[in-house]
Amino acid sequence: MKPITIADVAKHAGVSKSTVSQYLNQRYDYMGEKTKKRIEQTIEELGYRPNIIARSLKQKSTMTIGVIVANILHVFSTQVIRAIEDFCNESNFHIIVCNADDDPMKEKRYIEMLRAKQVDGIIAFPTGGNVELYKGLIKVNYPVVFMDRILPEVEIPTVLLDNEKASLLAVDQLLKNGYKKIGMIAPPLSPYVTPRLERISGYKKALQQHDIPFNPNYLISSEIFELEAKINHMLTMADPPEALVALNDRVLIEILKYTKEQQINIPGDLALVGIDEVSFASFYSPALTTVAQPAFQMGKKAAELLLNRIRDKDTDDFSKIYRFEPDLIKRESC
């Protein structure tokens, strides 16, 4: 069962391939009404479907983009992807999704494969390990947009949260409720994971703004699996914090595991606010006060930037940073 090609419909309709092609591309300007009808009918009859691969080869556009996330299982990434897909769908673009797992080698391989497949552009949560590769991409004016992480060495438009503001909102909320001894729990600090860096500096700045000295004992930054032990240590030392901000959703969960285990009463014994909204925030006991990021808007923005770049190679938005506002959702944990 040979697939039908443009040549088949041309033959059947008694016209040339060119004319069929004109029809397919809706260039009806000079086309006779009868020819048009005839082609339309033949296509219907033969069940012809254009081969977009062939078109892509000629037109140098595949109408598909690559999206490289660290891990699609992170809910933020999922939401961003969903927003990107929705936006792309409106413009008839498709997305190829890739999980780089924060591994620069994997990231590199994906980028190279995506380019080989001629995707029209890439949206990436960069690992930080492929600066030269990205520089090469800029040099050939290849459309790329970064999400969530800034690579200062590289001039690529980036959309991310105002992470310092997120910490500020969290700390302010705690202060407003009378807590002064505020700790922060964080995952390990990798140099390129911008949100972690900025959220910590935001935490420090927020304290400073209120003339509260930063107490190094109140800051934990550690691998997830060690977190519970370190939290225990922190909360059982002399003069422990009376409130905690969780740097992200992953950390929040570790805190919650710990407090459940130790039957610590929130907010009675310990106030808590988490950066990143979580699915269970509203019906947890107590309902969790969180700082949410507008993931869908951010994904949409990234898609918009990329498609604009694809359509108009000469935009000048390079190296622009697009910051989005976090949103404090007050509930019961503080």
Place this chain on the structure above:
Amino acid sequence: MKPITIADVAKHAGVSKSTVSQYLNQRYDYMGEKTKKRIEQTIEELGYRPNIIARSLKQKSTMTIGVIVANILHVFSTQVIRAIEDFCNESNFHIIVCNADDDPMKEKRYIEMLRAKQVDGIIAFPTGGNVELYKGLIKVNYPVVFMDRILPEVEIPTVLLDNEKASLLAVDQLLKNGYKKIGMIAPPLSPYVTPRLERISGYKKALQQHDIPFNPNYLISSEIFELEAKINHMLTMADPPEALVALNDRVLIEILKYTKEQQINIPGDLALVGIDEVSFASFYSPALTTVAQPAFQMGKKAAELLLNRIRDKDTDDFSKIYRFEPDLIKRESC
């Protein structure tokens, strides 16, 4: 900046395009060692990267598959996609992901676009609204695998949970803990959403096995937004159920919202087990007893089936149903 083509490297290396192509495809059999070296070097020098689109056109294989889910935001779908991506990555396949939103029109559009883009196969959570389309796909022997939902009209291999067993595990656990008045809360019953149908029938069968008459008042099936009200009605009627099984994660959340609001003590006032594992199950208070589905294994299986079909068009696995075993995770809510 013209991209480098195979013709450029052929010229620079002083060989023919054919030879370069042989090199690229690692057919070194008859290639002189010097030629090989020379080509290798030229490629390096020019920074040549093959255009896979051109290759695809000739070879009729794009090394990419389409994945159509209802909504990537559902955690089950996310996990399945992650597993598919991992499996495909090992075989150098890429995945295009699409959200059909349970809309047959959207599904249809995606299928047609994916085929036009010549993807080598499709894994879909079918909506049920495109039976004829899928029949057409089988007729031309196009590789398709279904996930999660069965379309009885269509002979396509399908991987899904043993949903009846899932209900059975939930009910048994409740019975084992002495509860006899067991209700089930469900979302609306659409004809093609297999898991819902099977989980309800599983619930009924489980009761029957234990000679407990099915009480229609103990079964709610309703839109999510009405669920709280209906649960309230059920639990405040005369002789209410003393235990509930949540048909899926979405429903579980509604139950939890309700019980938190009404300060219902779980399992004291009401025992609870949810089908579908949820992220917060272990640190919720009480920790939630759930029935988990092996999402990653299921995704992997679907990918495996599809890639096998793509490689060997003549496998005979049509219409096979691949059932996966649910797993009861005992915690505190029952």
Place this chain on the structure above:
DNA sequence: CTGAAAGCGCTTACAG
């Protein structure tokens, strides 16, 4: 061991 030529299924000036 290597090259010339045809072909994959389209699009696009260009000619008439």
Place this chain on the structure above:
DNA sequence: CTGAAAGCGCTTACAG
């Protein structure tokens, strides 16, 4: 208003 021809960047018999 429509067609012949070249070309997109590869691969693949086939010839030598």
